[in-house]
Amino acid sequence: xxxxxxxxxxxxxxxxxxxALEELAEQDVKVISSENLALYCEVNSAQIRKDLAYFGEFGxxxxxxxxxxxxxxxxxxxxxxxxxxxxxxxxxxMGSALIAHSNFPxxxxxxxxxxxxxxxxxxxxxxxxFPISPLSELGKIAREREIExxxxxxxxxxxxxxxxxxxxxxxxxxxxFAPSQLHVPEGVIVHHIDFTVKLDRLAYRMGSIKPDLF
Amino acid sequence: xxxxxxxxxxxxxxxxxxxALEELAEQDVKVISSENLALYCEVNSAQIRKDLAYFGEFGxxxxxxxxxxxxxxxxxxxxxxxxxxxxxxxxxxMGSALIAHSNFPxxxxxxxxxxxxxxxxxxxxxxxxFPISPLSELGKIAREREIExxxxxxxxxxxxxxxxxxxxxxxxxxxxFAPSQLHVPEGVIVHHIDFTVKLDRLAYRMGSIKPDLF
Numbered sequence: 001x002x003x004x005x006x007x008x009x010x011x012x013x014x015x016x017x018x019x020a021l022e023e024l025a026e027q028d029v030k031v032i033s034s035e036n037l038a039l040y041c042e043v044n045s046a047q048i049r050k051d052l053a054y055f056g057e058f059g060x061x062x063x064x065x066x067x068x069x070x071x072x073x074x075x076x077x078x079x080x081x082x083x084x085x086x087x088x089x090x091x092x093x094m095g096s097a098l099i100a101h102s103n104f105p106x107x108x109x110x111x112x113x114x115x116x117x118x119x120x121x122x123x124x125x126x127x128x129x130f131p132i133s134p135l136s137e138l139g140k141i142a143r144e145r146e147i148e149x150x151x152x153x154x155x156x157x158x159x160x161x162x163x164x165x166x167x168x169x170x171x172x173x174x175x176x177f178a179p180s181q182l183h184v185p186e187g188v189i190v191h192h193i194d195f196t197v198k199l200d201r202l203a204y205r206m207g208s209i210k211p212d213l214f
Numbered sequence: 215x216x217x218x219x220x221x222x223x224x225x226x227x228x229x230x231x232x233x234a235l236e237e238l239a240e241q242d243v244k245v246i247s248s249e250n251l252a253l254y255c256e257v258n259s260a261q262i263r264k265d266l267a268y269f270g271e272f273g274x275x276x277x278x279x280x281x282x283x284x285x286x287x288x289x290x291x292x293x294x295x296x297x298x299x300x301x302x303x304x305x306x307x308m309g310s311a312l313i314a315h316s317n318f319p320x321x322x323x324x325x326x327x328x329x330x331x332x333x334x335x336x337x338x339x340x341x342x343x344f345p346i347s348p349l350s351e352l353g354k355i356a357r358e359r360e361i362e363x364x365x366x367x368x369x370x371x372x373x374x375x376x377x378x379x380x381x382x383x384x385x386x387x388x389x390x391f392a393p394s395q396l397h398v399p400e401g402v403i404v405h406h407i408d409f410t411v412k413l414d415r416l417a418y419r420m421g422s423i424k425p426d427l428f
Contacts, residue, residue: 008415009223015414023395078414079421094311098409101308102370103393107410149416156316173420175413179317181237191416193409195312196321199389200229200292201222202363202405206387207293 010051014074016041017048021071033064080108087113087147087171089162090154091121091132094177098153099128112145135165142169149173156180163190224265228288230255231262235285247278294322301327301361301385303376304368305335305346308391312367313342326359349379356383363387370394377404 020040024032038045052058055077059065075081086109088095098104099111111128115135122134133141141147150166152159152174159178166174167188174190176182182190234254238246252259266272269291273279289295300323302309312318313325325342329349336348347355355361364380366373366388373392380388381402388404390396396404 011415011418012411015411018414019408019411077418079417080414084413084417092311093307093314097306097308097311097367101393101409103408103410104413106393107413109410109413148420149413153311173416175409175416179315179320189416189419191412193412194233194317195315195389195407196317196323197226197229197233198405198407199298199318199321199323199363200232200294201225202387202389202403203293203298204225204291205403206362 006054010054011078013041013043013047013051014078016043017051018071018074018078018080021067021074024067025071029067031064031066034059037065075108082108084109084149085112085145085147086110086149086151087115087138087142087145088151088153089115089135089138089166090152090158090178091116091118092153092155095151095153098151098177099126109149111151113141113147115141135162138165139169142171147171149175151175151177152182153177220268224268225292227255227257227261227265228292230257231265232285232288232292232294235281235288238281239285243281245278245280248273251279289322296322298323298363299326299359299361300324300363300365301329301352301356301359302365302367303329303349303352303380304366304372304392305330305332306367306369309365309367312365312391313340323363325365327355327361329355349376352379353383356385361385363389365389365391366396367391 017037020037024040034045034048038048041048058070058073086104088099088111091114095114099114104111113130114126114132115138116122116132117135121132123131125131148171150171150173152162154162156178159176159180160182163174163182163184167184172188174182174184174188175193176190177193184190231251234251238254248259248262252262255262272284272287300318302313302325305328309328313328318325327344328340328346329352330336330346331349335346337345339345362385364385364387366376368376370392373390373394374396377388377396377398381398386402388396388398388402390404390406398404
């Protein structure tokens with residue numbers, strides 16, 4: 001872990017700042033104070049300044065941040081000024097929902113291939129302009145279309161087998177939607193999507209248990 | 215915001231600790247040191263102790279945490295020792311994938327109703343043992359089945375209309391999978407699921423941009 005000095009929470013918040021700055025840019029806001037950006041992102045302004053300080057100096061004292069400049073810089077930090085090529089494996093309901101989701105291309109993530117093992121699905125043309133490929137062609141197509149990130153949306157029982165195939169290709173990042181832990185060799189980065197973590201936060205805020213009682 | 219002194223990041227990490235403790239309990243681990251729990255969760259042990267200190271004293275110095283005890287306590291803190299009733303609105307690919315996802319019931323979140331406006335979907339029996347209901351019955355069914363959280367998985371263009379209907383019912387929590395910001399009155403809590411935030415973190419870790427260059 002090379003940049004372990006930068007907390008994961010900072011990276012997560014940078015994503016949130018970049019989403020907010022995009023919305024502000026769309027509303028044609030040119031400059032925003034750190035206080036107002038903080039309100040918009042529901043963090044405190046000291047936190048924003050602290051997060052950005054890891055990467056350099058941004059903003060003008062007494063003026064604030066130039067929205068488009070800061071957006072550009074944060075995207076640069078996050079590596080988002082490039083387009084990422086995604087391949088999705090598992091074209092059931094989840095895979096079909098993900099590939100159609102407008103957030104991905106809007107944020108620079110482009111699906112360039114889709115894979116399944118079901119002969120009824122393989123060959124089916126997608127609105128993205130390419131057909132579903134057989135999983136057996138993962139390696140070949142990963143190289144041809146320069147897939148960088150694999151999105152796994154198979155049943156839990158198949159996810160590890162798929163991950164084993166992925167690590168044999170040049171793909172070095174996996175986003176796993178299947179509810180199972182994946183084991184991959186060093187050099188491959190896996191992130192899990194667990195919707196229930198968000199539900200826990202929601203439940204906590206809705207819950208009636210008072211920390212004061214402990 | 216009543217408990218604003220407890221950072222959101224702490225709540226997120228508590229979820230992660232509870233997932234880890236569940237796995238350890240399944241492997242029949244009885245006791246774990248904070249160092250080993252920290253390794254397992256990929257945080258540092260001081261962080262775990264700090265997070266838990268918000269809620270009281272846990273663990274025995276020199277011994278560690280009793281896995282099942284700590285799991286029970288964390289679930290209590292998160293309000294997860296109760297079952298939550300979820301209703302899902304929008305039974306397209308995303309809705310169908312979510313209602314079938316094994317993580318929800320495993321973590322205490324039970325779908326008790328599903329809604330759609332499509333007459334071809336309404337009435338269709340789900341494996342969960344209830345049919346898809348027409349959206350017009352949201353209020354009635356929310357009361358009958360005591361729905362506490364609405365999961366919105368409609369197209370972005372319909373999400374705000376659906377949220378407007380939800381806030382007219384006793385439901386006070388919304389988990390929004392649609393890629394659109396929702397505006398709700400005070401007293402209703404909305405959390406958004408944005409998959410691309412996780413992708414940003416992955417991309418950042420995969421990226422070649424060095425913070426040292428700034």
